[in-house]
Amino acid sequence: MHAMKLVVVTAGLTQPSSTRLLADRLAEAVVRRLDGHEAAAEVRVIELRDLAVDIANNLVTGFPNARLRAAIEAVTQADGLIAVTPIFSGSYSGLFKSFFDVIDNTALAGKPVLVAATGGTARHSLALEHALRPLFAYLRAVVVPTAVYAAAEDWGGGGDPFTDGLGERIGRAAEELAGLLPRSAPRQSPDDRPGGEPGYDEVVPFEQQLAALRPLS
Template sequence: MTAKKLTVVSAGLGQPSSTRLLADRLASATVAQLNAHGTDVEVDVIDLRDLAHDITNSLLTGFPSQKLDAAIAAVSTADGLIAVTPVFNAGYSGLFKSFADLFDPKMLRDLPVLVAATGGSERHSLVLDHGMRPLFTYLHAVVVPTGVYAASSDWGSGASSGQSALPDRISRAARELAALVAASDRSARPLDPFVLDPSFSPIGAFSAE
């Protein structure tokens, strides 16, 4: 059986990063769920902080670097996607949005996606439903019902209630994503988001429906 491909996008800016930590935990939980049902998984992790200059240059010139092209291809050819962003000013990060702006609007058609975010306060958790879910719905992806938000208190040693809730949310979201990934068929989606149209511009890089 061909291994499923799980792509993880982390928009964390720091090192170490709570955003990357959450992304890793979600990926591990999803892989464990798939392995438990006899499905092998290949995991590809994309740290957007390492692509920040490439993303900006691509938005300015319309042409991706080799590294950025590979990252977008990893998303477009995945069987499942985990997308995690820090929250700034009640919204997903500009780096995360800039990366998504490079996607063809139909590139993620029927792709199972788990959305997650990190922030300092629990009150920013609405970014999942008011920001990330509409973004991926517009991109024709299938967003799992459970989004995972981790506030600073979820990582603190004194926040026992938060610590008990976060693993539960991770586990539930991972089960939902794993079920969709197991049934996904990436052959039905476009594989090359940078096929050139007659204007010699990357298709969809700046388009809207």
């Protein structure tokens, strides 16, 4: 089974943090859905708090060190991305924005992305739509329709594991991201297939296609 690369970027500043908790729940939900589609994923979590100094140095010097370069490469080479930030002053955190500032603005083109955020109050939930979604639209990523916001009251006291609809939103967003991830098997040559028949990834010359359409004499 071909394993996809799922990278989780979380910008929580404390340890543990509700931002990391939400990121983990989203990753687990995506993996479960992929498993239901008989697909596998390798999950890598990038904690931006551990890279804060590296990101600041990159902004000043223009060059990433080895640790930051590895994180950037993981994000740009991922099949899918989950990006989670705390909301400060009605928008994403400065650390979150700074990380994506040091990534080339064409590197995420066409990449499926699930965006999510945490905050102290539900009043900041629209930051997903007026801040995060435009950011990744500018980077030309493919953002799934459902963005997930978790306020302080979402953690505990409800009927499902994540309370009051958060679990449902996590599941819906995970299903959307899983549906966008590539699940194709590695290419095979004709000799590898039963009977040596051509596969869908082979190109049949136009002349050959045209000859097949001519009536037999």
